[in-house]
Amino acid sequence: MATLLKHSAKYALSGRLARLCVHSRHGGLQCLQPCLLPHQRSASTGSKILVEMDNSTGIAVLTMKSPPVNSLSLDFLTEFSISLEKLELDRGCRGVILTSALPKIFSAGLDIMEMCGKSPEHCGEFWKAVQEMWLRLYGSSMITIAAINGSSPAGGCLMALACDYRIMAENPKYSIGLNETQLGIVAPFWFKDTLVNTVGNRVAELSLQLGLLYSAPDALRTGLVDLLVPEDKVLSTASQTMTQWLAIPGENAIGSNPRVSSSKVDLTPKVHMVDLSHSSESMCSLNWIPWTCSNRA
Numbered sequence: 651m652a653t654l655l656k657h658s659a660k661y662a663l664s665g666r667l668a669r670l671c672v673h674s675r676h677g678g679l680q681c682l683q684p685c686l687l688p689h690q691r692s693a694s695t696g697s698k699i700l701v702e703m704d705n706s707t708g709i710a711v712l713t714m715k716s717p718p719v720n721s722l723s724l725d726f727l728t729e730f731s732i733s734l735e736k737l738e739l740d741r742g743c744r745g746v747i748l749t750s751a752l753p754k755i756f757s758a759g760l761d762i763m764e765m766c767g768k769s770p771e772h773c774g775e776f777w778k779a780v781q782e783m784w785l786r787l788y789g790s791s792m793i794t795i796a797a798i799n800g801s802s803p804a805g806g807c808l809m810a811l812a813c814d815y816r817i818m819a820e821n822p823k824y825s826i827g828l829n830e831t832q833l834g835i836v837a838p839f840w841f842k843d844t845l846v847n848t849v850g851n852r853v854a855e856l857s858l859q860l861g862l863l864y865s866a867p868d869a870l871r872t873g874l875v876d877l878l879v880p881e882d883k884v885l886s887t888a889s890q891t892m893t894q895w896l897a898i899p900g901e902n903a904i905g906s907n908p909r910v911s912s913s914k915v916d917l918t919p920k921v922h923m924v925d926l927s928h929s930s931e932s933m934c935s936l937n938w939i940p941w942t943c944s945n946r947a
């Protein structure tokens with residue numbers, strides 16, 4: 651089922667992102683400036699995301715570089731989804747490592763400023779962009795590894811959860827979790843599902859109800875992350891892990907690893923994409939945005 655959702659998501663998104671490229675004022679493919687580096691590497695950078703592709707390994711590093719805290723604004727989310735779509739369309743790219751260029755922060759989650767005092771239309775557009783980011787990451791046919799080199803609350807944690815594997819810096823000052831209830835927000839069901847899939851029902855239930863943020867060691871204990879390593883080893887360990895994952899047979903072993911083999915099979919959607927559009931409606935109709943912003947209470 652997850653595979654079907656992933657495949658249908660992949661196809662439903664291409665059109666929308668293509669439209670965003672053409673019509674949106676929030677960035678587009680033209681903002682990504684390609685340049686060539688030695689050793690079969692290429693890089694493209696927008697204002698918030700750097701993508702470095704190693705053609706010899708098929709591994710891309712997608713680095714979030716939006717100070718002060720890599721918050722997920724509409725611009726950020728659009729650039730992120732476009733970058734990922736470009737990698738998805740690149741048959742040479744088999745794995746993506748997601749990391750941050752900022753010290754101490756992976757991502758602070760959704761940009762609070764996008765949710766305060768904005769029109770219902772803007773909220774709808776923003777919420778769609780959040781869903782698309784998740785669908786694109788979770789639905790990717792590439793191997794995705796989060797190299798979590800800093801704190802990662804709420805939407806930042808969701809990004810990491812949408813990846814196949816999570817490696818975090820072992821600094822106990824860094825925290826990660828879906829802390830939405832602490833902010834007076836109920837995490838949508840697909841946030842919840844993503845967490846349940848990773849840590850199981852009971853831990854997810856407690857985490858969501860109490861809005862728990864886990865220190866890196868606690869995150870490892872609960873299974874929220876898969877591995878802790880010294881901070882300066884996060885990226886290199888992610889690369890080594892990726893190499894292991896990519897060694898699993900894919901192209902001729904259909905069924906053994908859908909992520910690896912899916913680029914070679916018929917991906918025509920067999921089910922309709924789950925309709926998440928009601929989330930943006932309820933986001934507005936339930937008035938949770940003013941409720942969560944003290945200056946509008």
Ligand SMILES: CC/C=C\CC/C=C/CC(=O)SCCNC(=O)CCNC(=O)[C@H](O)C(C)(C)COP(=O)(O)OP(=O)(O)OC[C@H]1O[C@@H](n2cnc3c(N)ncnc32)[C@H](O)[C@@H]1OP(=O)(O)O
Binds near residue numbers: 721722758803805
């Ligand atoms: C139907 C659908 C319903 C609901 C779905 C809603 C889902 C929501 C998920 C979310 O992601 S909500 C956002 C939740 N995010 C957070 O709770 C994170 C809040 N931030 C922090 O905990 C900390 O800032 C930090 C740990 C990330 C970093 O700490 P530190 O290094 O000490 O930096 P500062 O706290 O001083 O922050 C620096 C700077 O950044 C601004 N900022 C922080 N977080 C955000 C954010 N999420 N959006 C926008 N801006 C953010 C902060 O205000 C500071 O700005 P200054 O101008 O004061 O420098």
